[in-house]
Amino acid sequence: MPKKSGRDGGARRAKSRSGELRTVGHNVARAEGVEKVTGAARYIDDLVFDDMLYGATLRSTVPAGRIVAVEKDPQFDWTGFVFVDHRDITAPGRNAVAMITEDQPFLAVDRVRHQAEPIWLVAHADRARLAAGLARITVRYEKEKAQLDFETATEVLKEIAIKRGDLDAAFARADVVVEGTYRTGAQEQLYIETNGVIAQPGAGDHADGITVHGSMQCPYYVVRALRVLLGLPEAKVRVVQTTTGGGFGGKEEYPSVLAGHAALLARKAGKPVKMVYERHEDLIATTKRHPSIITHRTAMKKDGTILGIDIDLRLDGGAYVTLSPVVLSRAAIHATGPYRADAVRIRGRVMMTHTPPNGAFRGFGAPQSQFAAEVHMDRIAAELGIEPIALRRKNLFNTGDVTATGQKLHDSVAAHEVLDRALARHAIATKAAAKARGKTAAKGAVKGAVKGATKNGAAANGAPLRGTGLALFFHGSGFTGGGEVKLASKAGIALTKDGVQLLVGSTEIGQGTRTMHAQIVAESLGIPYDMIDTADPDTARVPDSGPTVASRTCMVVGRILQRAAEKLRAQLGDYDDGKSFKKRARKLLEARGTVEVIEEYERPGDIVWNDTTYEGDAYGAYAWGANIADIEIDPISYQARCTHFTAVIDIGKAIHPILAEGQIEGGTLQGIGWALYEDVVMRDGKMHNASLTNYIIPTTLDTPPITVEIVEHPYKNGPFGAKGVGECPIDGPAAAIVNAIRAATGKRLDAVPATPERIMKALV
Amino acid sequence: MIAAADLTVQRPRTLKQALQLLRDASAENQPLTPMAGGTDLFVTLNMGQRPSARYLDLWAIEKLRGVEATGKRGLVFGALATYTDCIESKAVHKRLPILVDAARQVGGVQIQNRGTLAGNIENGSPAADGVPVLMAADATVVLRSIDGERRVPLAAYYHGYRKTERRADELIVAVEVEVPDGTQRFDKVGTRAAQAISKVVMAAVGHRLAFGSVAPTVVRARALEAYVEAGGRDVAEAQRLALEDARPIDDVRSTAEYRRRVVANLVAAWLGGLDKPPRTR
Ligand SMILES: Cc1cc2nc3c(=O)[nH]c(=O)nc-3n(C[C@H](O)[C@H](O)[C@H](O)COP(=O)(O)OP(=O)(O)OC[C@H]3O[C@@H](n4cnc5c(N)ncnc54)[C@H](O)[C@@H]3O)c2cc1C
Numbered sequence A: 001m002p003k004k005s006g007r008d009g010g011a012r013r014a015k016s017r018s019g020e021l022r023t024v025g026h027n028v029a030r031a032e033g034v035e036k037v038t039g040a041a042r043y044i045d046d047l048v049f050d051d052m053l054y055g056a057t058l059r060s061t062v063p064a065g066r067i068v069a070v071e072k073d074p075q076f077d078w079t080g081f082v083f084v085d086h087r088d089i090t091a092p093g094r095n096a097v098a099m100i101t102e103d104q105p106f107l108a109v110d111r112v113r114h115q116a117e118p119i120w121l122v123a124h125a126d127r128a129r130l131a132a133g134l135a136r137i138t139v140r141y142e143k144e145k146a147q148l149d150f151e152t153a154t155e156v157l158k159e160i161a162i163k164r165g166d167l168d169a170a171f172a173r174a175d176v177v178v179e180g181t182y183r184t185g186a187q188e189q190l191y192i193e194t195n196g197v198i199a200q201p202g203a204g205d206h207a208d209g210i211t212v213h214g215s216m217q218c219p220y221y222v223v224r225a226l227r228v229l230l231g232l233p234e235a236k237v238r239v240v241q242t243t244t245g246g247g248f249g250g251k252e253e254y255p256s257v258l259a260g261h262a263a264l265l266a267r268k269a270g271k272p273v274k275m276v277y278e279r280h281e282d283l284i285a286t287t288k289r290h291p292s293i294i295t296h297r298t299a300m301k302k303d304g305t306i307l308g309i310d311i312d313l314r315l316d317g318g319a320y321v322t323l324s325p326v327v328l329s330r331a332a333i334h335a336t337g338p339y340r341a342d343a344v345r346i347r348g349r350v351m352m353t354h355t356p357p358n359g360a361f362r363g364f365g366a367p368q369s370q371f372a373a374e375v376h377m378d379r380i381a382a383e384l385g386i387e388p389i390a391l392r393r394k395n396l397f398n399t400g401d402v403t404a405t406g407q408k409l410h411d412s413v414a415a416h417e418v419l420d421r422a423l424a425r426h427a428i429a430t431k432a433a434a435k436a437r438g439k440t441a442a443k444g445a446v447k448g449a450v451k452g453a454t455k456n457g458a459a460a461n462g463a464p465l466r467g468t469g470l471a472l473f474f475h476g477s478g479f480t481g482g483g484e485v486k487l488a489s490k491a492g493i494a495l496t497k498d499g500v501q502l503l504v505g506s507t508e509i510g511q512g513t514r515t516m517h518a519q520i521v522a523e524s525l526g527i528p529y530d531m532i533d534t535a536d537p538d539t540a541r542v543p544d545s546g547p548t549v550a551s552r553t554c555m556v557v558g559r560i561l562q563r564a565a566e567k568l569r570a571q572l573g574d575y576d577d578g579k580s581f582k583k584r585a586r587k588l589l590e591a592r593g594t595v596e597v598i599e600e601y602e603r604p605g606d607i608v609w610n611d612t613t614y615e616g617d618a619y620g621a622y623a624w625g626a627n628i629a630d631i632e633i634d635p636i637s638y639q640a641r642c643t644h645f646t647a648v649i650d651i652g653k654a655i656h657p658i659l660a661e662g663q664i665e666g667g668t669l670q671g672i673g674w675a676l677y678e679d680v681v682m683r684d685g686k687m688h689n690a691s692l693t694n695y696i697i698p699t700t701l702d703t704p705p706i707t708v709e710i711v712e713h714p715y716k717n718g719p720f721g722a723k724g725v726g727e728c729p730i731d732g733p734a735a736a737i738v739n740a741i742r743a744a745t746g747k748r749l750d751a752v753p754a755t756p757e758r759i760m761k762a763l764v
Numbered sequence B: 001m002i003a004a005a006d007l008t009v010q011r012p013r014t015l016k017q018a019l020q021l022l023r024d025a026s027a028e029n030q031p032l033t034p035m036a037g038g039t040d041l042f043v044t045l046n047m048g049q050r051p052s053a054r055y056l057d058l059w060a061i062e063k064l065r066g067v068e069a070t071g072k073r074g075l076v077f078g079a080l081a082t083y084t085d086c087i088e089s090k091a092v093h094k095r096l097p098i099l100v101d102a103a104r105q106v107g108g109v110q111i112q113n114r115g116t117l118a119g120n121i122e123n124g125s126p127a128a129d130g131v132p133v134l135m136a137a138d139a140t141v142v143l144r145s146i147d148g149e150r151r152v153p154l155a156a157y158y159h160g161y162r163k164t165e166r167r168a169d170e171l172i173v174a175v176e177v178e179v180p181d182g183t184q185r186f187d188k189v190g191t192r193a194a195q196a197i198s199k200v201v202m203a204a205v206g207h208r209l210a211f212g213s214v215a216p217t218v219v220r221a222r223a224l225e226a227y228v229e230a231g232g233r234d235v236a237e238a239q240r241l242a243l244e245d246a247r248p249i250d251d252v253r254s255t256a257e258y259r260r261r262v263v264a265n266l267v268a269a270w271l272g273g274l275d276k277p278p279r280t281r
Helices: A033-037 A127-135 A167-173 A219-230 A254-271 A278-285 A324-333 A364-383 A389-396 A414-434 A445-454 A483-487 A513-525 A553-572 A579-592 A657-676 A733-745 A756-763 B016-029 B043-047 B081-089 B090-095 B097-104 B107-112 B117-123 B130-136 B223-230 B235-245 B254-272
Strands: A054-059 A067-074 A081-086 A118-124 A137-143 A156-166 A176-184 A196-203 A205-213 A237-241 A272-277 A293-302 A306-318 A343-352 A465-476 A489-498 A501-503 A531-535 A596-600 A622-633 A641-650 A706-711 B008-010 B032-033 B053-058 B067-070 B074-078 B140-145 B148-153 B156-161 B171-178 B185-188 B198-205 B207-212
Touching: A033 A513, A033 A622, A054 A127, A054 A254, A054 A278, A067 A118, A067 B156, A081 A254, A118 A127, A118 A137, A118 A254, A118 A553, A127 A205, A137 B223, A156 A324, A167 A293, A167 A343, A196 A254, A205 A219, A205 A254, A219 A237, A254 A706, A278 A733, A278 A756, A293 A364, A306 A324, A306 A364, A324 A343, A324 A364, A364 A465, A364 A733, A389 A465, A414 A465, A414 B117, A445 A553, A489 A553, A501 A513, A501 A553, A501 A579, A501 A733, A513 A531, A513 A553, A553 A579, A553 A596, A553 B171, A596 B148, A622 A733, A641 A733, A657 A706, A657 A733, A733 A756, A756 B254, B016 B053, B016 B097, B016 B171, B067 B090, B074 B081, B074 B090, B081 B107, B081 B171, B090 B097, B097 B130, B097 B185, B117 B130, B117 B171, B130 B207, B148 B198, B198 B254, B207 B223, B207 B235, B223 B254, B235 B254
Parallel strands: A054 A272, A205 A237, A306 A343, A501 A531, A641 A706, B008 B053, B032 B053
Antiparallel strands: A054 A118, A067 A137, A081 A118, A156 A343, A176 A293, A196 A205, A196 A272, A293 A306, A465 A622, A489 A501, A489 A596, A622 A641, B067 B074, B074 B171, B140 B148, B140 B171, B185 B198, B198 B207
């Protein structure tokens, strides 16, 4: 049984200048930890409101068609039921989920464009009655031709192009041109708590307003969606995030849809309405990671220098635009991987298919495009006969290099360092494993294994095939390009008589936001961590800090809080500890009644971005990662299993090392799941394996020992040097594993998930 | 979604009461569904494929609990014998160690604590992990009604996909095994290391070989068994014969092609180890 040794020997952190920090960099107790482990935390399905109804959704059962009729069984007793269809959405409200565009309706009007598309909403006080009633409503369709395969699809939802340098000249100068096509599958976020909300008529003093409680990442996205749907001003919409059992991007845009549905029912019924999805419904109806097909053409010099990179990238958007344009943008910007080239062309498209819309998922396009980039690097190495590590070293970004969008990397570039550290940690782990097996490690085995990406590692006679694979990657923290400027996020601090309360719209979804923000503020104010309280994420109380996505909550929102703390500190004047802080705070409160400092995002002066030409500083800073996967393949079942995993990530500064390591382990494991197990099987445009039994995520027993090392190359505009950590770790594992499979078998897979069925096909 | 009010559960304390309740219910044409660990039943209930809203909970019938060793090579599993009971039984370790292997790979610990061999048999899933082991060991199912008892070889217990020999007024009261001689082997090829439904499962005791997940029911590989019994050891021929009984299909978890290959690989591995001395523990 593999032992999990995530912190074997303790993840090492470089000593930073901030050796004297009192809270930041320390593993303080988790802010909401006690509530969660004692079961006191209330999730949405734990909440029951007086006179509450339950809501359910009537969904399409064809991928494309015209709705001819919706019929209720006249034999059924419909007493106590409430129905909503598209006609219940009235001006000034609009039947459009407000996202990047407004193409997606809350409720289908006369056509459905994908399976499980909402058509009607139904509510009843009794859950069993509700289910019985829902089964007695039938929809008749005139079926239409459905485009289910994005590789042959022609309708483009979004296209972008990135160009740099003279590509034709680069290819003309090339000694060798290496080409490859790579595919990745859909992935379900699989938060343990399914999507759920309760909508309640009225908001504060506004009887005609609406209040929604629910499991979500972005309360202010929900506010906006409800305002458009119901035609209400902001003051009449209140959204409260309840304790949330995981998001991973899956609760970025979808809760807007669900909140809208519950709100429509609640307003019609004049009562609170709870809607919580069962797992099956959550799986068939909500967003997944975009499947991708990516082709690389690389102009190479014989010595391994990359001259030019030409990439065509397509994503399966599903039936509506949702967040696909920004997923595409992140995918494209990261598509070269962490390598320099003077000439780059990237063409990215999102294709429309008659399938449920794909959406946000940890990594947001970057895992797909960097999978292709890193598997392609091994192909280049093989074709040129160069060691994969040497090839990478030759082309890796250094400080001062320029990215595909023309961004000059001024500081905090750790591409080489994470590689060096990963090789070192992998060597140690390999030696230890060999020792544990009672054998001595063959000299040079470590390097040899990674080197061996080109040779067939087939073992004889029933022994597993073993291989080691490498992947290097980077991940921009925060919104792309001018995104942060547009967001203009706000966050702040209120003085209380016992300390301070954070006013921040960022959500705690299991990742430790509350703890990390409190640490930043405690450190900045110079007061103990336990004097920091955080206001409930209620839009009636907290400002819009932007969505809790894009690895931005520490680097961007944390920085805003840090600035607010610095301002508050200045207002308070001299104090030297928590006690004297309290004295001053009380005095100031007496004088002023309330003391709040709300700060807004400030664009660092050196960031420039052009959204039309796609040129400039795509991100303020990048996290850097290196993965080494050791795998073995069972010769009977063709099951590839990860036996050890090394993950080294530069995140600028670990505000809370254990939480940061947790993010790295979790992201790595989710990447391993995507690489080896997780397969969304579609039939007729609908998820066919929509259960926890058949959608396979790795269990603890499938989890290899993961060696984690955090590298800290501080970013000057991040709080205490911090960059993002949430997403970067998931960018590398799939490529590392597929490269390891190639090392073990000599066969190219070029696709994930690398299920035993696919590995068999490659081998026989 | 099912309302709790629609469910009835009876919980007899003795086998006799249980059998009487079953008889009365089937006489009224309102058969009761026996429930042991409930690990298969609650799933169907939750998924709305409710087989019945009237249950007969056997858990309180102490007499049906446990595993007993009989004679030199016999094992008797009570109808409530769980996977954990098998894992903890010295006799099972000694006589039928592959049942311990199988039990350890069923679900997770919680399922092993509740799930029973009788439930695994009666549920009738072709992907059951306990059934191939028992079938390869020539197990006998002991059925009892208020009128008396009958014994049916497990290999003859299934009439088709989820169709079993049991009448509505009968209970499985025990599973009996006289463990045959020979090398034992168990291989589960699941979707992951735990909480996995088998894509192919193979159990062998001597020349007896059973497969799961390759046909509408768990099957014995009769053609291959006869060949090996007669001294045949050619791998290609053995693989061909195995696939006469193992006729897998494509489904949501895997493909027919994959399953055929894995069956062939397992047969090769099994043949390779067949004439080696049996493992000792
Ligand atoms: C999470 C999970 C994981 C699982 N993993 C596995 C696995 O890895 N391998 C595997 O094989 N199975 C697995 N199962 C299925 C299940 O646990 C087993 O089939 C188990 O052996 C069923 O036993 P039970 O006592 O719980 O049966 P129950 O659910 O109580 O009953 C199952 C069927 O048998 C009938 N029955 C039970 N006892 C009797 C009796 N004495 N007489 C007559 N009829 C009876 C019931 O009426 C019902 O039809 C899993 C189930 C779950 C929920």
